[in-house]
Amino acid sequence: MAALAFNLSFTSPRTIPLPCYRAHRNHPPVIHHPLPSIPSSLRESVAKAGVLVLVGTTLFFGDPALAFKGGGPYGAGVTRGQDLTGKDFSGKSLIKQDFKTSILRQANFKGANLLGASFFDADLTGADLSDADLRGVDLSLANVTKANLSNANLEGALATGNTSFRGSIINGADFTDVPLREDQREYLCKVAEGVNPTTGNATKDTLLCN
Ligand SMILES: *[C@@H]1O[C@H](CO)[C@@H](O)[C@H](O)[C@H]1NC(C)=O
Ligand SMILES: *[C@@H]1O[C@H](CO)[C@@H](O)[C@H](O)[C@H]1NC(C)=O
Numbered sequence: 639m640a641a642l643a644f645n646l647s648f649t650s651p652r653t654i655p656l657p658c659y660r661a662h663r664n665h666p667p668v669i670h671h672p673l674p675s676i677p678s679s680l681r682e683s684v685a686k687a688g689v690l691v692l693v694g695t696t697l698f699f700g701d702p703a704l705a706f707k708g709g710g711p712y713g714a715g716v717t718r719g720q721d722l723t724g725k726d727f728s729g730k731s732l733i734k735q736d737f738k739t740s741i742l743r744q745a746n747f748k749g750a751n752l753l754g755a756s757f758f759d760a761d762l763t764g765a766d767l768s769d770a771d772l773r774g775v776d777l778s779l780a781n782v783t784k785a786n787l788s789n790a791n792l793e794g795a796l797a798t799g800n801t802s803f804r805g806s807i808i809n810g811a812d813f814t815d816v817p818l819r820e821d822q823r824e825y826l827c828k829v830a831e832g833v834n835p836t837t838g839n840a841t842k843d844t845l846l847c848n
């Protein structure tokens with residue numbers, strides 16, 4: 639299944655333009671073989687997530703309406719596949735930002751607007767995500783251990799594929815419509831307390847505890 643998905647994806651025509659290689663007067667145009675331009679993160683995804691690669695591939699090569707910001711190989715402010723340990727993103731507007739596979743240990747996202755952003759396979763160990771708008775974010779395969787999720791709103795976030803929340807503070811976090819692996823949900827119910835100040839939902843209720 640995974641192999642089939644991989645072959646289908648890369649034999650079908652690309653739908654977004656590759657980075658622009660300008661023919662310069664003094665330099666011959668750089669000829670890039672298409673295969674090495676496939677990000678290694680995608681190849682890892684094939685091994686790691688099997689069918690998930692279909693989703694990742696669609697987002698990366700597919701519909702521009704689903705495109706993320708910050709993922710391009712030469713654009714300003716690339717945040718995909720980077721080591722951003724300890725960086726300060728507090729209070730920033732980062733709607734649909736691409737943090738896939740990035741190392742974000744101890745990064746500060748306090749109060750940031752991360753609506754629809756992707757943290758696919760990212761390392762958020764010890765990150766401050768308190769008061770952040772995390773609605774619809776992709777946390778698939780992400781490491782969210784020892785993070786501060788106080789009063790964060792995670793409504794509709796994706797947290798499947800072994801997302802781990804061990805040791806995280808979730809006081810007042812809102813997990814409405816977040817599909818969780820049963821062992822993760824049980825763990826979170828043990829530490830859940832508080833009420834989200836924005837939605838007025840009790841954390842325990844949003845996790846469907848009892
Ligand atoms: C997450 O990161 C912590 C700290 O580095 C590590 O101990 C743990 O094994 C990681 N968890 C997963 C599920 O990768
Ligand atoms: C978690 O974040 C909240 C809100 O920003 C803050 O009050 C609290 O001290 C933080 N907890 C830790 C352990 O850093």
Ligand SMILES: *[C@@H]1O[C@H](CO)[C@@H](O)[C@H](O)[C@H]1NC(C)=O
Nearest residue numbers: 685686687688779799800801
């Ligand atoms: C998910 O975690 C479980 C328990 O730690 C492990 O047995 C399983 O292989 C993991 N699955 C993936 C896709 O990483």
Ligand SMILES: *[C@@H]1O[C@H](CO)[C@@H](O)[C@H](O)[C@H]1NC(C)=O
Nearest residue numbers: 814815837838839843844845
């Ligand atoms: C959380 O609050 C929102 C908005 O107030 C509401 O639509 C949603 O149903 C609530 N979630 C739960 C689990 O009650």
